[in-house]
Amino acid sequence: MSSLLIRNGTVVTATDRYRADVLIRDETVAAIGATLNERADRTIDASDCYLFPGGIDAHTHMELPFMGTFASDTFHSGTLAGLHGGTTTIVDFAIQTQGDSLEAAIQEWHRKADGHAVGDYAFHCAVTDFNERTRQEIPRVIHEHGINSFKTFMAYKGALMVDDRQMFELMKELVKHGGIITTHAENGDMVDHLVQKFVAEGKTEPRYHVLSRPPICEAEASGRVIDLAWQADCPLYIVHMTCEEALARVKAATARNQKVHVETCVQYLLLDDSLYFQEGFEGAKVVMSPPLRKPRDQQALWAAINQNLVHHVATDHCPFCMEQKQMGIDNFAKIPNGAPGIEHRLELMYSEGVDKDRISLNKFVEVTSTTAAKIFGLFPRKGTIAVGSDADIIVFDPARKHTISADTHHMRVDYSAYEGWEVQGKCRQTILRGTVAIDDGEPCVDEGFGRYLARPPFNPRY
Ligand code: URP
Ligand code: ZN
Ligand code: ZN
Numbered sequence: 001m002s003s004l005l006i007r008n009g010t011v012v013t014a015t016d017r018y019r020a021d022v023l024i025r026d027e028t029v030a031a032i033g034a035t036l037n038e039r040a041d042r043t044i045d046a047s048d049c050y051l052f053p054g055g056i057d058a059h060t061h062m063e064l065p066f067m068g069t070f071a072s073d074t075f076h077s078g079t080l081a082g083l084h085g086g087t088t089t090i091v092d093f094a095i096q097t098q099g100d101s102l103e104a105a106i107q108e109w110h111r112k113a114d115g116h117a118v119g120d121y122a123f124h125c126a127v128t129d130f131n132e133r134t135r136q137e138i139p140r141v142i143h144e145h146g147i148n149s150f151k152t153f154m155a156y157k158g159a160l161m162v163d164d165r166q167m168f169e170l171m172k173e174l175v176k177h178g179g180i181i182t183t184h185a186e187n188g189d190m191v192d193h194l195v196q197k198f199v200a201e202g203k204t205e206p207r208y209h210v211l212s213r214p215p216i217c218e219a220e221a222s223g224r225v226i227d228l229a230w231q232a233d234c235p236l237y238i239v240h241m242t243c244e245e246a247l248a249r250v251k252a253a254t255a256r257n258q259k260v261h262v263e264t265c266v267q268y269l270l271l272d273d274s275l276y277f278q279e280g281f282e283g284a285k286v287v288m289s290p291p292l293r294k295p296r297d298q299q300a301l302w303a304a305i306n307q308n309l310v311h312h313v314a315t316d317h318c319p320f321c322m323e324q325k326q327m328g329i330d331n332f333a334k335i336p337n338g339a340p341g342i343e344h345r346l347e348l349m350y351s352e353g354v355d356k357d358r359i360s361l362n363k364f365v366e367v368t369s370t371t372a373a374k375i376f377g378l379f380p381r382k383g384t385i386a387v388g389s390d391a392d393i394i395v396f397d398p399a400r401k402h403t404i405s406a407d408t409h410h411m412r413v414d415y416s417a418y419e420g421w422e423v424q425g426k427c428r429q430t431i432l433r434g435t436v437a438i439d440d441g442e443p444c445v446d447e448g449f450g451r452y453l454a455r456p457p458f459n460p461r462y
Contacts, residue, residue, distance in 0.1 A: 001026055002041055004434060009046030009395065012361050013053065013384050014370035022051060024391040027433035032387060042436075044429060046395050052365055053384050054088030054392030054432060055346045058372040059239055059263060059314035062092055063112050067336040068327060072319045073412045075112055076447050079119030081343040081410040083437045083445075086394040086427040088119055089382055089453065090317075090342070091372070093151055095126040095160070102127065102137045106145050110452070117450030118443075119432065120392075122376065124182055126151035128159075130166035138170075139177045146454020148377055149237065150179050154221045155186035155289060164228065171232035178457025180235040180261075180375070185221035185246065186213060186290055195333045206283030207276045209332045210291040218290050219245035226253045226260055235458055237261035237375060240316050242268045242290045244300040250309055259460075261375055263312045264301050266345045270352055271417060272298060284325040285415055287335040288316065302358050305367055312372045313349060315341030319413035340413045344404055344423070350396070351423040374462040377455035395429040402426050 004024040011020050011032065021036040022029060031038070062078040064071040073081065075092075082090060094109035096102050102125055109123055125147045127134060141147050152167050153160040162170075171181055194212035198204070203211075222238055226249055229236035241247065241264050250260045273292045276283040286292055304310040318338025328335030346368055353359040359367070373383025380389050404418040430438040437445045 002434065004391070004431070004436070005036065005038055005040035005043045006046050006051060006393065006395065007043055009049050009051040011051045011385050012365055014362055014366040017361060022385065022393065024431070024434045027390060029385060029387050029389050029391050032385070044395060048397070048399065049428060050361070050396040050398060051385060052086065052394040052396055053369045054382065054394060054430070055086045056089045056091070056369045056372040056378070056382060057082060057087045057314050057317065057342055057345060058091040058312055058376060059265065059316045060090045060092045060342060061316070061318040061338065064095070064318060066318070066338070067334070069320065069324045069336055071338060072321050072324065073317070075117040075121065075450070077410070077412040078317065078342055079117045079121065079450055080443060082119050083430045083432065083443070084410045084427070085343040086346040086396065086430050087342055088392040088430065088432045089121065089378065090119060091122045091124055091376060093126045094123045096128045098129040102134060102141055106141065106147070113450070114452065115448040118437065118445050118447060119450045120453055121450055122378070122453040122455055123147050124149040124151050126153070126160070127170055128153065128162060130162055130170045135169070135173050138173050138179065142177050142179055142457055148179050148455050148458045149182050150174060151182045151184070151239070153184045154225065155184060155188035155191055157188040157192045161188045164224070167225070168228050168232055171229060171234035175232060175234050180237055180458040181229060182237040182239055183225045184240070185218055185225050185238050187217045187221045190217050190220070199331060199333060204331045206281060206287055206332050206335065209283070209287045209335065210273050210276045213289060213291050215243040215245040215293065218243055219249055222246040223249040226250070226258065230256070230258050235261070235460060237263065239263050240265050240268070240290060240314070241310065243293045243297045247300055247304050247309060262304070262310045263314050264310050265314050265316045266341055266348050267292065267339060267417065269298055269301050269313065270348060281329060284328060284335050286339055286417055287325070287328070287332065287337055288318070288339050289337045305359055305363065311367065311375065313345065313367045315345050317342040319411055321414045339417055340411045343409050343411050344418060346394070347423050347425055347427065348418065350398070350425040355424045377457070377459065378453060379462065391431055391434040393431040394427050395431070396425060397428045398425045400426040400428070
């Protein structure tokens with residue numbers, strides 16, 4: 001049996017903060033106490049450091065086949081980058097190919113991840129083609145594959161988008177078997193119309209990406225999926241919410257006591273749409289959907305975190321190198337949508353959130369780890385530091401500064417949207433299931449160390 005003792009750290013969970021020693025035996029936390037009279041194979045002195053639960057990023061796309069290319073991080077490189085930044089668990093999307101089965105998508109994602117990921121991983125299943133055969137697959141996906149969350153895209157017409165009937169029928173099916181629907185909410189028809197109009201007018205630069213996806217597209221779709229979920233009595237999680245108008249739809253739903261789970265992503269809190277209006281092709285770096293919004297939306301999102309309207313801050317990590325982005329040099333609609341983010345989510349949320357007094361330490365843990373674990377059925381195994389939980393722990397030094405750069409990051413992508421940003425606070429050690437996976441910048445785990453996490457049906461009383 002291996003053991004690890006972390007001495008004198010400040011344990012921070014979603015609810016507590018206290019100084020303690022943490023004893024890990026094998027993969028789980030064995031004891032927590034003010035001063036533990038124990039010996040271990042290794043002792044880490046965490047004086048002046050926070051001990052946070054390992055980060056959970058509930059929205060990533062490793063090796064996603066998309067818009068004629070593949071997201072550039074593999075499960076190995078992407079989860080390793082995540083570990084460098086304190087993310088120990090991801091939930092990636094196994095995406096059905098239209099005309100094919102859910103089973104085929106799940107097998108394909110296992111093929112990409114199993115034996116390669118170094119961080120722990122679970123899957124959502126994206127339903128892009130809901131028909132009788134898909135319907136029959138749902139119970140097996142939930143009960144045998146351990147996937148309780150089903151993604152629908154209301155945008156990407158002709159590729160991933162489903163219509164309202166498919167979405168509503170999927171919801172009704174999920175209610176029967178213990179699933180939750182997770183939705184990309186943008187009005188795909190409105191977007192499609194605007195894209196075609198701009199392209200026909202010869203307006204092809206990256207800035208037309210944001211102009212073809214105004215906030216009303218997102219607000220309308222958010223309101224629509226909220227209503228559909230209400231009618232179907234289906235639990236709902238809206239991914240990557242970006243704007244005040246969409247948040248207003250969530251707020252309105254609370255009046256009828258409807259719980260809408262909302263995710264935003266770190267880039268929507270920190271970057272704004274002025275980046276699309278830079279010289280040349282620079283704006284392509286942040287071509288993602290929905291697009292970046294205005295500073296007032298950032299403010300609304302920070303406030304929504306504190307109002308408990310936003311529950312999780314993910315990344316939608318979907319990196320493409322500049323050579324791939326160049327596919328849209330003559331037409332913004334062909335720029336692969338997505339941006340890197342997994343490595344710096346936690347450090348940015350600490351630096352820009354906690355250190356700048358926008359959110360508390362407990363809220364930081366809640367939105368980067370705990371609530372995602374609860375919603376997606378991983379709690380209390382993941383998402384907290386407690387006796388019996390997996391020993392996924394970040395030893396975080398709040399005094400250490402560093403500068404983000406593509407020259408030094410570990411994601412397999414040749415740019416960073418945060419190039420040159422000074423960040424306050426750094427993950428010194430990342431511990432995954434009791435093993436020090438990253439030790440002062442040095443990776444210590446082999447390819448395949450990550451483990452697949454099968455999850456139980458959705459529990460509304462989480
Ligand atoms: O632009 C984005 N977000 N790319 C990844 C696919 C998605 O919509 O989540
Ligand atoms: Zn999306
Ligand atoms: Zn996504």
